[in-house]
Amino acid sequence: MIFAFCRDSLDPTHPERDFAREVDAARACGAEVVLLDHDAAAQGDPQQAAAGVATRAASTPAVYRGWMLTPPRYAGLYRELAGRRVKLINDAAAYRRCHYLPDSYPAIAGHTPRSVWVHRSEGFELDTLMQRLEVFGDRPLILKDYVKSLKHAWDEACFIPSASDAGHVNRVVEAFLEWQGEDLNEGLVFREFVELASVGVHPKSGMPLAEEYRAVVLDGRVLQVVPYWDAESYAGATPPPGEWLSAVAAGVQSRFFTLDVARLKSGGWIVVELGDGQVAGLPDHADVEALIQALAQGA
Structure with a gap:
């Protein structure tokens, strides 16, 4: 069993300090720990990202614990490691299903606030957005991209008091897009506020x-x-x-x-x-040791 952690960018021979407790737990249960270059993976160079991972004689199960990657970048890393007979627990399709809300939505639609989305390829013209928002009537909304919201900028770039107020929709969307800039994840998601x-x-x-x-x-x-x-x-x-x-x-x-x-x-x-x-943060009071043990035994 292999646990692949992000290496420390300032000290590449050591894992990122944020994952120190998980690394210790993995070693304590007898698992192998390898280090990946997250920056290289995020920049589209999975071969460099996995340069420190040796090819195995047989397929070996693995879990990545590190920073987020976009689904295409994760897919590249998954393929690179698979070529070294290191098989991550979630394939690229599974990663995408849990990373982008529109891909998650079919599995949770009956348990989550109603949501609609607009991919950036469709453009974000106000007419397009307002047509998509008609299903909400005048109900309040929150705005996010396919991955994250800007809750810390609640009034400016997150909360829309009425889905039918085109002026307010436009102001919040413009602020959100300006704030996210090149970090925008795929498109806009509008969710009914509860x-x-x-x-x-x-x-x-x-x-x-x-x-x-x-x-x-x-x-x-x-x-x-x-x-x-x-x-x-x-x-x-x-x-x-x-x-x-x-x-x-x-x-x-x-x-x-x-x-x-x-x-x-x-x-x-x-x-x-x-x-x-693999990329979800664990609250400080989570039982890290029990989680790593379960993964080591079950992955």
Whole structure:
């Protein structure tokens, strides 16, 4: 079993410090640790990214734990490692299904706010956007790209009070596009805004914090359910029902992924988003050792 971590760009012989605890856990359970050059992978040079990975005599299972890559860049890395008989747990199609919301949507549509999207190839003219938003009537929306939102710029580049207000839609979209620039992920996603139960405010940004949890799933089995924010803020809170999480997870075509869920202010639960398990961050209070052990045994 191999765990592939990002190497430290300032000290290439060592893994990124952010993954130190996971590296220690992997070595403690007897797994092999290899280092990848994330910058090279992100720039489209998977051969250089995997230069330190030796070719194996037989196909060997592996898990990547590192920074995000775009689906095309991940596909390149997957092929390069496969050529060295190192097989990552999720293939390129599975990675994409959990990385881009439009690709995730079919699996979670019955459990997540209604969403529509516009790919950049269609253009972002206001008429095109407003036609796509007709399904929402005058309901409030949040805006994101295929991967992330700008919640820290809530009023300027995230929240739209009414889907039918063309002027407001235009202002928020323009601000979002300017802010994202070349970092825009594929296109725009508009999601129906729903009120979530609160656990406080972010100590630095002042952003309201919803009662969110991150579930880690391996081969359909929910390994851990961890409060997304500071665990102390969740005093007295009840985690999402295990049966519901398992039912949602069963519809996701990926071996290893994360499932972010939140409690509605009115009660009940929604899925916020999926994430590929190899690039999803782990909350500080996650049981890293147990997760790495489960991956080492099951991947």
